[in-house]
Each structure stands twice: as structure tokens, then as C-alpha cells.
Amino acid sequence: MPALTELADWLRARLGEVTAVRPGPAEVHRLALALDPADLPPHLEADALFLHRHFRLGAAFPALGVLACHDGFDDTLTTGENRTLAARLGWTALRTVRSERAKGLSARPPQENWPELLAALEKEFGGHEAVLEPREPAVSRLAVMNAMRPDLLSAVAAQGVQVYVTGQLRPGAISAARQLGMGVVALGHRRSEVWGLRRLADELETAFPGLACTVYPGA
16 A cells, blocks of 8 residues: 555646645555545545645544645646646647636547537536637647636637637636637536546556545545
8 A cells, every 4th residue: 555655746736736735544455535625525445635726624534644735736637737638538639728817629520510529528527617608619638727708719710729628617708708709618617626526536546556545525
């Protein structure tokens, strides 16, 4: 079974950063994962805890080792440069997209029209928060981005993107999307984070055979 330091090293390599909040037992057999301390039950059957946001943990769960990661998790496992999502949905021709205070990627989806692409995203994430239909149903390229601003929409449109996937629909960018004829899928900030947490748990169990990961809230 891995030590907490081994888990920290793996997470640092995977996510680009990790904060060791609290030391724990010599070996970790059971790892709990949550977005926030408020998502956790009063009692945890675990040796260690991974949190996306640990700021309100306080003195809770004093016997557990605690690791946390915020920006690196968002960048790689939510609506940032999420290559795990691209692999799961069969996206190809990936290109990194970076701008001031924004990260993401553009890609070619196997679905060639809006209804099929929307259905694939809904199946993967279990729903969405809001959508804007594109002017034309044909889709040859999409972008997944961790922000939604008019300048970002224009930048990816210039690269041939017809559908913009993000966490939340920003009212200030809706008119720009409509002017560009771009479709938008707002997955929901928390929905995309829960998706990322579940994928991280899967990867950890693969990397450390015998490690049992439990995600809170559950499926």
C-alpha cells in the first residue's frame, strides 16, 4: 500500500501541484476524495483524504492524512486542458488553447453534428446546466475552456471552433456567442468537478492496486 508521500508525489506529477495539509498513517489503504469538507459525512472509514478545496477543513478528521489540489485539478480534470475527457470521448487533433487567465484545448469530435455532440456530453456528465444552439448544426471542431469571455469565443472561432464547452454560462458572453453563431454547452461548475474527482479516483486505483478510493458525494 502506498504511503501518503507516495500519493503526494503521484498527484504532483499528475496534476502539477499538491498541498500536503496534514501527515497521516504509514500506509494508505482507503482514500476518501471530496470537493469540499462539507461534502463529507461526520465519520469517515479512511486512512487519508484528498480535497479539492481544503480551506474549511479546520480540525476535522484529525487522524487522517490530508492532501489537496485546487488549480492543477481544475486545469487538467474539469473544463481546462482536459485530455482525459478528450480520450474518453474520442476527440482527435488536440490543440492547447491558452490566453490570459484561461486554459483549455480545441479538438475534433467524432460526432459531426450538434445533437449528437450534445447527447455525448450529456451521457458523459449526466446532464448540463445550460446550452446555446449553434447557428448551423454541423460540428467539425469544439473547444473546452475554463472561462467564457467574448475575447475567448472570438479566438477559438478564428481557429474553426463551432461549439464551446465550459463550466458556467456567462451572461456577458452570450451575445458574442450568438453573433459568432457558436454553440455553447455549460456543463455546470460542480458537475464538471465531480466528474474530475471520479476520474482521479479511477486513476489512483489503477496506479496503486489494492488502494480503495471512495468519492463523496457518491455516484
